[in-house]
Structure formats: C-alpha cells, structure tokens
Amino acid sequence: MKLTTASKRIVCVLGIFLFSIKLLLAVEVSKSELARMEAQVAKENAENKKLQEQAEQVAKELKSLSRQMVKSAEQIQNTEDKISKMEDELKLLEEKLKREEDSFTREDENLIKTLSALENLALKPTESLFVQPLSPVEIIRSAMLLRETVPYLEQNAQRIRKKLEEIEKQKQQKEKQVKKIIAQKDILEKEHSQLKALMQKKSKLGNTLKVQKDASQKKVNRLAAQAQDLRDLLKKLEKERLEKERKEKEERLKAEEKRKKQEEKERAYLNKLKEEAIKEQGEGFIKAKGRLPMPARGQIITRYGEETAKGVSSKGIIVKTRSQAQVVAPFDGTVIFAGPFRGYGNLIIIDHGKGYLSLLAGLETMDIELGQLLLAGEPVGQMPENDDAKLYIEIRKDNHPINPLTWIQN
Numbered sequence: 179m180k181l182t183t184a185s186k187r188i189v190c191v192l193g194i195f196l197f198s199i200k201l202l203l204a205v206e207v208s209k210s211e212l213a214r215m216e217a218q219v220a221k222e223n224a225e226n227k228k229l230q231e232q233a234e235q236v237a238k239e240l241k242s243l244s245r246q247m248v249k250s251a252e253q254i255q256n257t258e259d260k261i262s263k264m265e266d267e268l269k270l271l272e273e274k275l276k277r278e279e280d281s282f283t284r285e286d287e288n289l290i291k292t293l294s295a296l297e298n299l300a301l302k303p304t305e306s307l308f309v310q311p312l313s314p315v316e317i318i319r320s321a322m323l324l325r326e327t328v329p330y331l332e333q334n335a336q337r338i339r340k341k342l343e344e345i346e347k348q349k350q351q352k353e354k355q356v357k358k359i360i361a362q363k364d365i366l367e368k369e370h371s372q373l374k375a376l377m378q379k380k381s382k383l384g385n386t387l388k389v390q391k392d393a394s395q396k397k398v399n400r401l402a403a404q405a406q407d408l409r410d411l412l413k414k415l416e417k418e419r420l421e422k423e424r425k426e427k428e429e430r431l432k433a434e435e436k437r438k439k440q441e442e443k444e445r446a447y448l449n450k451l452k453e454e455a456i457k458e459q460g461e462g463f464i465k466a467k468g469r470l471p472m473p474a475r476g477q478i479i480t481r482y483g484e485e486t487a488k489g490v491s492s493k494g495i496i497v498k499t500r501s502q503a504q505v506v507a508p509f510d511g512t513v514i515f516a517g518p519f520r521g522y523g524n525l526i527i528i529d530h531g532k533g534y535l536s537l538l539a540g541l542e543t544m545d546i547e548l549g550q551l552l553l554a555g556e557p558v559g560q561m562p563e564n565d566d567a568k569l570y571i572e573i574r575k576d577n578h579p580i581n582p583l584t585w586i587q588n
Contacts, residue, residue: 251557460532482581493579494572537572
C-alpha cells in the first residue's frame with residue numbers, strides 16, 4: 179500500500195515532533211543531572227575548604243611536635259653525657275680500688291711473716307737464742323730491738339686495718355656508682371621511647387592529613403569533569419541557547435582567568451615569602467657562627483684538614499659517639515637529600531640558605547623525609563648500636579668544604 183503525499187507529510191511531521199520531544203526530554207534530564215552534580219561539586223568544595231582549615235591546624239600541631247622533639251632530643255643527649263661521665267668515674271674508682279687492694283696484699287704478707295717469726299720466738303725463746311751464733315751482749319741487744327719493734331708492728335697493723343676499711347668504703351662507692359649508671363640508662367630508655375612516640379604521632383598526623391586531602395581532591399576533580407561533559411552535551415542539544423552558553427562560557431573563562439591571576443599573584447607572594455625565609459634563614463645561619471650545637475655528643479677523633487687513613491685531607495670532622503646516640507639538626511633548614519650514598523653510608527644533607535649546607539653521615543636510622551623543614555636541634559636519626567659509632571660532619575659554602583669547628587659551639 180502506497181502512502182499519499184499528505185500521508186508522507188504527516189508521518190514526517192510526526193517524526194520531527196517525536197524527535198523534538200525526545201530532544202527536550204534529554205535536555206531536561208541533562209539539566210537535572212548537571213544541577214545535581216554542580217551541587218555536589220559545591221558541597222565537595224566546601225568540605226575541601228574545611229579540610230584546608232584542618233590542615234592549617236594540623237600544621238600548627240606538627241610545628242609544636244617538632245619543638246617538643248627538639249627538647250626531647252636535647253634531654254637524650256644530656257643523659258648520654260651524664261652516663262659517659264658516670265662511666266668514667268666508675269673506671270677511676272675501679273683503678274683506685276685495684277691499687278689499694280694490691281698495696282694491702284703486699285703489706286699484709288709482710289706483717290704475717292714478721293708476726294710468724296715473733297710467735298716462734300715467744301714460743302721457743304731458749305732454742306731460738308741458742309741456735310744463733312751471737313755473744314751475750316748481741317743477744318741482749320736483739321731482745322731490746324724486738325721489744326721496740328712490737329709497738330711499730332701494732333701501729334702498722336692499725337694502719338692496715340684503716341686501709342682495709344677504706345677499701346670497703348670504695349667498694350661501696352663503686353656499687354652505688356653502678357646502681358646510678360643503671361638508673362640513668364633506664365631514664366635514657368624512657369626518653370628514647372617518648373621521642374619515638376612523638377615521631378610516630380607526627381608521622382601519623384601528616385599521613386592522615388595527606389590521605390584526606392588527596393581523596394577529597396580526586397573526588398572534586400572527578401565530579402568537575404563529569405559536570406563539564408554534561409555542559410558539552412547541553413551545548414550540542416540546545417542549539418537555540420548557543421549564544422547564552424557562549425556568554426556563560428566567556429564569563430566562566432574570565433572568572434577562571436581572574437582566579438588564575440589571583441593564584442599566580444598568591445604563588446608569587448608565597449615564593450617571595452619563601453625566598454625571604456630562605457634568605458633570613460641563611461642570614462640567621464651566618465649570625466649563629468660559633469654557636470651551632472654539636473649534632474651528636476662525643477669526642478672529636480678527626481679534625482678538619484687532618485690526614486686520614488687513606489692519605490687524603492679530611493673535609494669535615496669525625497665524632498666518636500655513644501652506641502645509638504641521638505643525632506640532631508645543627509640549624510634550621512630543608513632536607514635536600516636523605517639516603518645511602520657511596521662510601522658515606524646513610525647521608526643527610528640540610529640546606530640552610532645563602533649557599534650553606536651541612537652533611538651528616540654514618541647514621542643507622544633516619545627519622546626525616548626529603549623536603550622536610552627542620553628546626554635547630556630537631557632529631558634526625560640515631561647512630562648504630564655498637565661501641566665504634568662515628569658521625570661524619572661537614573659544612574659547605576657554595577659547595578666548598580669549610581672548617582665545621584669554627585661554626586660549632588665548643
């Protein structure tokens with residue numbers, strides 16, 4: 179059956195009508211979806227702003243924790259010094275006690291021999307006199323000498339008795355010193371535990387904040403991308419509103435450009451602040467010359483410029499530390515390297531501004547991250563657990579080594 183021209187027109191008009199209805203429905207659905215997504219984006223942006231405020235609060239708390247860690251590290255180093263001094267005193271006590279005991283043993287043996295001879299003479303005076311090839315006068319003189327010897331022996335015995343009492347006192351002092359050292363080591367262990375707890379709290383705060391911020395930002399970006407796709411669809415479906423869409427787009431672009439300019443302005447301001455902070459930090463480092471704290475407590479065994487075992491001049495100093503000694507930052511700065519490096523072992527490089535760097539090598543553990551901002555005295559790690567722990571310290575200006583001892587407080 180063939181359709182007439184009128185029928186064809188009716189079918190055509192009906193098709194256009196149905197397509198228009200379908201198009202309008204798609205537009206309405208897209209508008210509704212876009213409105214929902216834009217509302218969700220606005221909500222996420224508000225939550226993101228709230229997270230930023232929380233971030234600022236956490237940053238303050240992290241700074242406060244850093245200060246607490248500086249104080250804790252200083253307490254640990256002071257306790258290490260106290261234990262070292264007490265161990266030195268104990269060594270002196272042991273040496274003195276050994277000398278006194280050796281002297282007592284010798285005098286005691288001499289006194290025993292003399293008393294044995296006197297006892298033999300007292301028990302058998304006649305036999306003792308007869309066996310001696312002496313004249314009567316010599317025998318009488320010997321008896322007089324023996325009689326005068328008795329008071330001397332009594333004095334000697336009394337002196338030995340006092341010495342024995344002194345030795346007993348020194349033994350008691352030694353035992354007390356050992357107990358004090360054990361107590362100080364317990365205190366050191368507790369201080370290390372407190373410092374580790376502070377470090378864990380700081381790390382947990384930083385990680386939690388980073389995860390929340392990253393998750394929130396990803397969600398905002400995804401929703402914003404979906405909303406943009408729907409805007410593109412609306413532009414294709416609503417040809418009659420193309421001009422309005424164009425104007426809206428221009429307004430958005432202007433707003434975006436304004437926002438970018440504002441961000442660039444803020445970024446430039448932050449960079450300026452950062453440059454000023456680095457400059458101020460460098461100037462502070464220069465002013466602190468001769469007053470920098472020693473990164474770890476111990477004895478300097480190699481000085482700057484001394485010839486090393488390899489036949490080259492040392493570019494820094496080497497400090498023999500206690501086992502597991504606490505190591506701290508010598509001054510405020512930014513960590514620009516933290517990790518193993520060639521023959522240095524674990525190496526930390528801190529930028530103090532104005533071309534000044536400090537290098538710390540020989541640590542067993544490192545408690546910092548790349549890019550981390552440090553305060554003077556903030557803990558950065560611990561030395562190995564052995565009696566031959568050595569920390570290498572180097573200071574550079576424009577990448578040229580300089581003598582650290584002119585900067586570090588003596």
